[in-house]
Amino acid sequence: xxxxxxxxxxxxxxxxxxxxxxxxxxxxxxxxxxxxxxxxxxxxxxxxxxxxxxxxxxxxxxxxxxxxxxxxxxxxxxxxxxxxxxxxxxxxxxxxxxxxxxxxxxxxxxxxxxxxxxxxxxxxxxxxxxxxxxxxxxxxxxxxxxxxxxxxxxxxxxxxxxxxxxxxxxxxxxxxxxxxxxxxxxxxxxxxxxxxxxxxxxxxxxxxxxxxxxxxxxxxxxxxxxxxxxxxxxxxxxxxxxxxxxxxxxxxxxxxxxxxxxxxxxxxxxxxxxxxxxxxxxxxxxxxxxxxxxxxxxxxxxxxxxxxxxxxxxxxxxxxxxxxxxxxxxxxxxxxxxxxxxxxxxxxxxxxxxxxxxxxxxxxxxxxxxxxxxxxxxxxxxxxxxxxxxxxxxxxxxxxxxxxxxxxxxxxxxxxxxxxxxxxxxxxxxxxxx
Amino acid sequence: xxxxxxxxxxxxxxxxxxxxxxxxxxxxxxxxxxxxxxxxxxxxxxxxxxxxxxxxxxxxxxxxxxxxxxxxxxxxxxxxxxxxxxxxxxxxxxxxxxxxxxxxxxxxxxxxxxxxxxxxxxxxxxxxxxxxxxxxxxxxxxxxxxxxxxxxxxxxxxxxxxxxxxxxxxxxxxxxxxxxx
Numbered sequence: 001x002x003x004x005x006x007x008x009x010x011x012x013x014x015x016x017x018x019x020x021x022x023x024x025x026x027x028x029x030x031x032x033x034x035x036x037x038x039x040x041x042x043x044x045x046x047x048x049x050x051x052x053x054x055x056x057x058x059x060x061x062x063x064x065x066x067x068x069x070x071x072x073x074x075x076x077x078x079x080x081x082x083x084x085x086x087x088x089x090x091x092x093x094x095x096x097x098x099x100x101x102x103x104x105x106x107x108x109x110x111x112x113x114x115x116x117x118x119x120x121x122x123x124x125x126x127x128x129x130x131x132x133x134x135x136x137x138x139x140x141x142x143x144x145x146x147x148x149x150x151x152x153x154x155x156x157x158x159x160x161x162x163x164x165x166x167x168x169x170x171x172x173x174x175x176x177x178x179x180x181x182x183x184x185x186x187x188x189x190x191x192x193x194x195x196x197x198x199x200x201x202x203x204x205x206x207x208x209x210x211x212x213x214x215x216x217x218x219x220x221x222x223x224x225x226x227x228x229x230x231x232x233x234x235x236x237x238x239x240x241x242x243x244x245x246x247x248x249x250x251x252x253x254x255x256x257x258x259x260x261x262x263x264x265x266x267x268x269x270x271x272x273x274x275x276x277x278x279x280x281x282x283x284x285x286x287x288x289x290x291x292x293x294x295x296x297x298x299x300x301x302x303x304x305x306x307x308x309x310x311x312x313x314x315x316x317x318x319x320x321x322x323x324x325x326x327x328x329x330x331x332x333x334x335x336x337x338x339x340x341x342x343x344x345x346x347x348x349x350x351x352x353x354x355x356x357x358x359x360x361x362x363x364x365x366x367x368x369x370x371x372x373x374x375x376x377x378x379x380x381x382x383x384x385x386x387x388x389x390x391x392x393x394x395x396x397x398x399x400x401x402x403x404x405x406x407x408x409x410x411x412x413x414x415x416x417x418x419x420x421x422x423x424x425x426x427x428x429x430x431x432x433x434x
Numbered sequence: 435x436x437x438x439x440x441x442x443x444x445x446x447x448x449x450x451x452x453x454x455x456x457x458x459x460x461x462x463x464x465x466x467x468x469x470x471x472x473x474x475x476x477x478x479x480x481x482x483x484x485x486x487x488x489x490x491x492x493x494x495x496x497x498x499x500x501x502x503x504x505x506x507x508x509x510x511x512x513x514x515x516x517x518x519x520x521x522x523x524x525x526x527x528x529x530x531x532x533x534x535x536x537x538x539x540x541x542x543x544x545x546x547x548x549x550x551x552x553x554x555x556x557x558x559x560x561x562x563x564x565x566x567x568x569x570x571x572x573x574x575x576x577x578x579x580x581x582x583x584x585x586x587x588x589x590x591x592x593x594x595x596x597x598x599x600x601x602x603x604x605x606x607x608x609x610x611x612x613x614x615x
Contacts, residue, residue, distance in 0.1 A: 003597060005539075006538055006597065006601070007568075007569045007597075009538060009539060009542045009543075010542065010550065010554075010569055010570065010600075011569060011570055013542055013545075013547055013550055014465075014547055014550065014551065014570055015570065017462075017465045017547055018461030018462050018464075018465060019461055019464040019465050019468060019474075019477075020461065020464075021460045021461060021464050021478060021481065022478060025460065025478055025481065025482060026453060026456055026457070026460075028482050029456060029482050029485045029486060029489075030449070030452075030453075032482070032486045033449075033452065033486065033489055034447065196436065196438075247497065247498075331496060331497040331498075332496065333445055333493040333494070333495075334442060334445050334446070334493070390442045390445075390446070392446075393439055393442065393443050393446075393448070393451070394439065433439070
């Protein structure tokens with residue numbers, strides 16, 4: 001008989017045994033334990049609020065503040081038109097060229113002020129976006145915890161020595177192997193069969209890159225679209241269900257609702273059919289600039305037009321996707337790092353708003369049948385790295401970056417320009433373990 | 435409640451989880467302690483010290499491998515601390531190293547756990563410690579060497595001799611048992 005077989009027989013015979021313990025033993029152990037933490041609920045609740053409400057609040061702030069900006073600009077249209085119209089008449093009666101120029105500057109003062117305000121609003125938006133990018137710093141505490149688990153210099157030596165052979169002296173792979181080798185068969189079987197399920201609910205502010213390339217259209221149209229459309233705020237939210245394939249590997253799927261809001265901004269000049277839409281106002285001099293050539297066209301406009309105004313349209317894109325992801329988890333105490341990757345299938349694509357048509361003269365409703373966008377944008381790939389922290393028995397908070405990339409164009413085949421989309425988001429949410 | 439949930443509860447200092455974990459493992463761990471200290475009172479002292487250390491260091495458990503194995507090693511180390519005054523002496527008792535191949539399956543199967551433990555406990559201390567740590571608790575020779583402050587080679591040779599000594603006892607017991615029957 002081999003030594004290993006002999007050892008196995010002994011182990012099987014003795015390892016299933018249990019001895020009764022005296023009833024007072026738990027009390028003796030409990031007396032030596034630190035007092036149960038007070039106020040755990042409040043502290044954990046604070047964590048939860050921080051993880052969920054701050055990103056949500058920032059996202060909501062941007063979304064709502066932008067809506068206000070758009071509506072206020074739209075409200076100003078009649079006043080601007082009236083002001084410019086009145087001042088155009090002043091220009092017409094001026095004979096001297098310099099006087100005319102001064103009048104033009106004066107005449108466009110209101111419009112310029114409005115435009116400056118617009119730019120100011122844009123600057124604020126950019127600044128906060130930059131601040132928003134600082135969010136990943138919340139991962140830093142994890143690194144601190146991970147480093148202290150290696151060897152804590154504050155731990156009393158005599159106490160630590162008892163753990164030393166287990167924690168330090170062997171490579172982790174060897175320890176795991178040794179432990180698994182001697183794990184009772186019943187427990188191994190239980191672990192294999194035990195399916196643990198979890199559900200994630202999350203929200204993620206997203207930075208979306210909506211790229212436009214030349215399709216069947218002309219370069220002037222591509223430039224116009226690039227100049228007039230700006231992504232202002234994106235976010236995603238959803239729910240996922242997952243289960244553990246073994247101790248460290250998991251599968252998850254669910255529903256992901258991705259929303260992107262874009263702003264279309266251009267100057268509309270009625271009665272100027274021979275000029276392209278997309279004129280913008282130079283915020284310093286108040287001149288009109290042709291977005292295609294960047295040339296000043298102030299004289300032409302002022303001399304011919306009797307009303308103008310900046311038009312801003314908010315477009316909304318919604319994609320509902322089903323992600324299918326596999327991932328791996330690394331644990332350290334209450335923390336874990338989970339990375340996952342996979343694909344997602346689009347099951348719904350919806351569009352609201354208007355864009356400039358290829359003739360650069362009029363707008364097209366993107367929710368209509370003539371939309372240049374696909375009704376289903378197909379497949380994408382997705383990746384996430386999430387830090388989790390257990391705050392209650394079955395509840396963890398989640399935070400970390402996520403990345404989505406659409407494999408195909410979101411624009412239809414034959415559309416004037418080709419449009420693609422990818423996004424980077426900051427995932428935050430909660431997980432319920434069942 | 436799964437082990438993971440219990441562990442996470444204990445890390446948070448949840449008293450109910452700590453108690454549940456204690457109740458789940460105390461019986462098994464007392465058996466472990468008994469292998470080293472050999473009387474109930476000392477075993478419970480070791481169990482108490484061991485569980486205090488388990489709760490103190492539970493956040494360092496990395497969820498890799500068996501949690502029971504992790505507790506078991508803490509208990510063994512706690513037991514060794516209890517008998518620290520005992521300094522390990524290499525056993526030099528002679529054993530027959532050229533024993534013929536023999537099938538102990540039936541012998542062990544016919545024997546109660548109590549009888550088997552009695553045979554193991556009857557081994558010289560040095561043999562018993564290494565045998566228990568390696569065969570039953572699952573320590574590696576490196577871990578045994580560090581815990582007992584001996585060399586790995588000594589651990590290996592003591593295990594070999596312990597195994598042979600136990601086999602001799604079992605074989606003798608079988609013969610005695612057969613003759614009596």
